[in-house]
Amino acid sequence: MAITAIKGFNDILPTESGRWQHIEQTARRVFELNGFSEIRVPVMEKTELFSRSIGDATDIVEKEMYTFIDKGENSITLRPEGTAGVMRAFIEHKLYAQDPVAKLYYLGPMFRYERPQKGRYRQFHQIGAEITGVHDPLADAQVLNMLVQFFRATGLDEPQLQINSLGCPECRPGYRAALVGFLESRLDQLCEDCKRRFSTNPLRVLDCKVPGCVEATIGAPSVLDHLCGGCQDHFTGVQGYLDSTATPYSINPRMVRGLDYYTRTTFEMVTGLLGSQSAVAAGGRYDGLISQLGGPAIPGIGFAMGLERVALLLGAQEFSIRPDLFIATLGAGERSFAFRLMHDLLRAGIRVEMDYDGKSLKSQMRRADKLKARYSLVIGENEVNSGTGAMKRMEDGTQTELPLRAEDIMRVLS
RNA sequence: GUGGCUAUGGUGAAGCGGUCAACACUUACGACUGUGACUCGUACAUUCGUCGGUUCAAAUCCGACUAGCCACCCCA
Structure with a gap:
């Protein structure tokens, strides 16, 4: 166990x-x-x-x-x-x-x-x-x-x-005495707990939820009068x-x-x-x-x-943190490019996630969706060679072509 | 300290003495060899809190223990 x-x-x-x-x-x-x-x-x-x-x-x-x-x-x-x-x-x-x-x-x-x-x-x-x-x-x-x-x-x-x-x-002592005097006459109507409270902490009797005690204390003196x-x-x-x-x-x-x-x-x-x-x-x-x-x-x-x-x-209100961008990669070569890009964006205060262990593109996109990323970006050979790519807004699927530099990406995110 | 209720996978649960422990969700992978959500397929409990008993046979019946929850007391 x-x-x-x-x-x-x-x-x-x-x-x-x-x-x-x-x-x-x-x-x-x-x-x-x-x-x-x-x-x-x-x-x-x-x-x-x-x-x-x-x-x-x-x-x-x-x-x-x-x-x-x-x-x-x-x-x-x-x-x-x-x-x-x-x-x-x-x-x-x-x-x-x-x-x-x-x-x-x-x-x-x-x-x-x-x-x-x-x-x-x-x-x-x-x-x-x-x-x-x-x-x-x-x-x-x-x-x-x-x-x-x-x-x-x-x-x-x-x-x-x-x-x-x-x-x-x-x-307070005066009030306590008045309350004790009142309760004394009705001691037999109180529950067992209240009988004990009567001597240890009489004020507590007023707080009891047992119906008999509530009834017995109906005319009890109020602190506020004392x-x-x-x-x-x-x-x-x-x-x-x-x-x-x-x-x-x-x-x-x-x-x-x-x-x-x-x-x-x-x-x-x-x-x-x-x-x-x-x-x-x-x-x-x-x-x-x-x-x-x-x-x-x-x-x-x-x-x-x-x-x-x-x-x-x-209650179960959600307070989760959503990534701004999820970077998906197609191969090991692209991952170091993506990692560098992620690093630049993190330094600029953008919440970025990327795939850690070379999963299929399908898996990566599913993950982007599950994390509720606002945008995704796929980086493959083409992107690395051209230095440009398409950011996809997850909400509606629209894509924006742009140079893959931190400042250009940040512009789309803002 | 006292009382009641409940214990089946990551989760919610079916099962109420006899073939592989339903089903749903989650997760993983795939259908789509570079794009998620919908759909479909495949995989995921040698085991039913623990120990012991009854029985040819127990997740299913009995007992003990343990844990959790709720309530009392009291308190935030």
């Missing part, structure tokens, strides 16, 4: 890589337009970074991390998400000293040990962006608008933006900015996040097209994270989107 890839780790084959490049290029273009610069950080970090930022009691840290001990006895973890590493770098290199307002984006593989399913893999890829140093809801709104811009630019208008506010360390003045103003501000740019969104007071560091604004881009993996991108504000990791008290906000999920939404 041949060796196969690890469960949940996928190859991105040439037929799909074009789609991935389209996504990545679009993200880079949109993000850079918005003033974000790329930051590249390692795929592994000390385990402690993640347990401290994401939260010890979260599922990610409790059961989904690829953690191991290296030869120096250090506990190392393959990053399960990007923000922690980016903020570690931000603090470690004191980027805030130059300018506390940093706009950073990153992209790359993330790792989570979960059972794979549609749109969820053990190695998956995210593109994320972060803004540090801005308290004003303007930063929230810019990040959200940029996300919406990205999806539009990618040709996807389906995912919907949902926003919520989780409050801050001031007001926000303190500051959080209330902030959330209103975010909405105001979104309204002013006519960015469509809806408020989902039941939206909960899986990472502990979120405060105030949280959001998701959701789709109904990916089965149970409805979130294509998600993020929020993390005002306490940087100081929690040993940096100064600087706020932050950001998001990450799942590339596999975006790629799935894009």
Whole structure:
């Protein structure tokens, strides 16, 4: 039996890589337009970074991390998400000293040990962006608008933006207490999972899809009614900015996040097209994270989107590269002439293909067709002797006689 | 970690106990001795995820294992 890839780790084959490049290029273009610069950080970090930022009691840290001990006895973890590493770098290199307002984006593989399913893999890829140093809801709104811009630019208008506010360390405890009080009386109506959540993370009960739980939580207190003045103003501000740019969104007071560091604004881009993996991108504000990791008290906000999920939404769209010209040759003698011509054209930036191993002309023409070459050119003894030949436009079969020099060929191609 | 489903060539698949494992696509070569797409011809699974069992006989029945998919949990 041949060796196969690890469960949940996928190859991105040439037929799909074009789609991935389209996504990545679009993200880079949109993000850079918005003033974000790329930051590249390692795929592994000390385990402690993640347990401290994401939260010890979260599922990610409790059961989904690829953690191991290296030869120096250090506990190392393959990053399960990007923000922690980016903020570690931000603090470690004191980027805030130059300018506390940093706009950073990153992209790359993330790792989570979960059972794979549609749109969820053990190695998956995210593109994320972060803004540090801005308290004003303007930063929230810019990040959200940029996300919406990205999806539009990618040709996807389906995912919907949902926003919520989780409050801050001031007001969240009060809300949590109110919710616990409410749920306590209906504990017997909740599913087994929710009974467990009730003690570990009561906010999650609101997110449960079991009909009994949905019903039991109908009159539950909303986070939005328990926000303190500051959080209330902030959330209103975010909405105001979104309204002013006519960015469509809806408020989902039941939206909960899986990472502990979120405060105030949280959001998701959701789709109904990916089965149970409805979130294509998600993020929020993390005002306490940087100081929690040993940096100064600087706020932050950001998001990450799942590339596999975006790629799935894009479907089987073709992004293949077509050659401009295919050169067919009739004999070994002509091939060196053709090779030289191809070389000149490649140097000029023309995409050229030629036959590699002396196949029949029929085969070569078939190949030109299969590669979807725009033009073909047959080179035989006559062409080599006369220095002229005929370029055939594959689309309609018309031929153009011309001298076989790079500049003449380029003229026909343009 | 839990549950369900499925495993036949490069791909999509027929086959449901008994002659060479259909068919389609892909690929290669040819019909056209210097011009593709359409058409036609030829070739391409000593073998049906793996191991074991039942049987005179198994891709077809049984068991175990493995893998994949989907769902739950959770999440991008």
